[in-house]
Amino acid sequence: MSTRIRIENLTKNYGRVSALDNFSLEVDPGEFMVLLGPSGCGKTTAVRCIAGLSDPSSGAIYIGDQLVNGLPPRDRDIAMVFQNYALYPHMSVYDNIAFPLKMRKESKGNIRDKVEKISKLLEISQLIDRKPKELSGGQMQRVALGRALVREPKVFLMDEPLSNLDAKMRAYMRTEIKKLQKKVGITTIYITHDQIEAMSMADRIAIMDRGLIQQVGTPQEVYSKPSNTFVAGFIGSPPMNFLECEVSHSNSHLHIEISGSLVKSASDALRKVFDRLYRKEELPAKVTIGIRPRDIIIGGDRLHSDLIMECVLSFIEMLGDDTVLEVNIGKNSMKVLTSSMPTVIQQDTPVDQHVLIGISHEKLHFFTSPTGIRREYVADEIP
Ligand SMILES: Nc1ncnc2c1ncn2[C@@H]1O[C@H](COP(=O)(O)OP(=O)(O)OP(=O)(O)O)[C@@H](O)[C@H]1O
Numbered sequence: 001m002s003t004r005i006r007i008e009n010l011t012k013n014y015g016r017v018s019a020l021d022n023f024s025l026e027v028d029p030g031e032f033m034v035l036l037g038p039s040g041c042g043k044t045t046a047v048r049c050i051a052g053l054s055d056p057s058s059g060a061i062y063i064g065d066q067l068v069n070g071l072p073p074r075d076r077d078i079a080m081v082f083q084n085y086a087l088y089p090h091m092s093v094y095d096n097i098a099f100p101l102k103m104r105k106e107s108k109g110n111i112r113d114k115v116e117k118i119s120k121l122l123e124i125s126q127l128i129d130r131k132p133k134e135l136s137g138g139q140m141q142r143v144a145l146g147r148a149l150v151r152e153p154k155v156f157l158m159d160e161p162l163s164n165l166d167a168k169m170r171a172y173m174r175t176e177i178k179k180l181q182k183k184v185g186i187t188t189i190y191i192t193h194d195q196i197e198a199m200s201m202a203d204r205i206a207i208m209d210r211g212l213i214q215q216v217g218t219p220q221e222v223y224s225k226p227s228n229t230f231v232a233g234f235i236g237s238p239p240m241n242f243l244e245c246e247v248s249h250s251n252s253h254l255h256i257e258i259s260g261s262l263v264k265s266a267s268d269a270l271r272k273v274f275d276r277l278y279r280k281e282e283l284p285a286k287v288t289i290g291i292r293p294r295d296i297i298i299g300g301d302r303l304h305s306d307l308i309m310e311c312v313l314s315f316i317e318m319l320g321d322d323t324v325l326e327v328n329i330g331k332n333s334m335k336v337l338t339s340s341m342p343t344v345i346q347q348d349t350p351v352d353q354h355v356l357i358g359i360s361h362e363k364l365h366f367f368t369s370p371t372g373i374r375r376e377y378v379a380d381e382i383p
Pocket residue numbers: 014017018019037038039040041042043044045046193
């Protein structure tokens with residue numbers, strides 16, 4: 001039996017700082033919702049308001065059908081795990097996990113059953129008699145999770161719970177947390193500023209910037225259809241490349257200028273895309289084109305490219321499996337991600353050589369300039 005969370009127009013001001021600005025979000029029962037955004041965008045403020053640790057300036061918070069504004073934290077039936085999960089140092093693992101149940105004055109037998117069940121689930125049964133200082137970081141983290149889970153709360157709030165762990169342990173724990181959440185089915189809001197963590201754990205992601213929600217969607221949706229340039233640039237690594245583009249026409253011909261130079265080699269399909277986007281528009285119009293580093297074809301293979309541009313290679317970064325190339329086109333620099341080193345690159349003197357790059361029209365993202373809002377066209381209209 002899971003609980004829905006509904007947040008309506010939450011605003012929180014600290015003096016003149018607006019930490020949350022009309023923040024609205026609905027989390028489905030049993031859903032794993034990730035709040036993702038840069039430092040200072042309001043993530044912690046949002047969950048502190050949900051938990052009752054902070055009072056919103058305005059707005060409504062519903063847990064299930066209950067309006068919880070004004071309700072003290074202990075009456076909200078929420079468990080929260082913070083970045084700095086303080087365990088009680090003088091207590092054993094068992095007593096740490098049992099603590100919230102003892103506070104609720106549950107019977108000894110009941111407490112023992114619940115602590116054993118949770119310890120088994122988290123694979124810490126063998127550590128039950130140890131003190132926190134005898135545990136590794138990852139083990140402490142699991143004890144903290146156990147202490148939160150044992151209460152069987154209606155809602156789970158986690159604020160960057162993995163940020164103190166090393167990379168390997170983080171990767172392991174994020175899989176564990178996700179599995180655990182699916183097993184117990186408790187509605188969860190999980191905060192991170194790490195987009196890979198968000199993509200790999202979330203049922204849906206809410207991306208925030210400066211106190212505002214920018215987009216809510218599945219990892220696939222926010223990656224393939226980012227609603228604006230902020231989301232587009234925030235999700236994906238290396239980030240999406242952006243090129244300023246001007247569309248105009250003369251003698252019923254469409255002119256496309258990218259980074260100040262006229263595009264000569266554009267396929268019919270690409271021209272049709274621009275036509276779909278701009279036929280009802282007053283021209284000239286400015287548009288920002290977004291291209292993911294993975295979607296660029298070095299060498300400009302004519303079969304798969306609708307747009308071919310000449311660039312200068314400026315930097316090569318080897319990442320083991322992948323290679324990142326930096327290319328300059330006019331004043332702009334772009335990143336290209338390839339799995340193998342393209343044969344057209346001269347290995348001995350790679351930098352400063354001229355290369356062609358190509359992109360399929362299906363891989364281009366369009367954003368109105370300067371608002372940065374995504375523009376869509378109906379893809380099946382294009383041959
Ligand atoms: N108690 C406070 N008094 C004044 N300003 C605050 C207070 N708490 C937070 N803020 C401000 O509100 C904004 C949002 O802060 P918040 O802690 O919610 O960000 P965050 O998204 O959790 O960032 P981080 O990723 O760094 O943890 C920031 O500009 C912050 O400086």
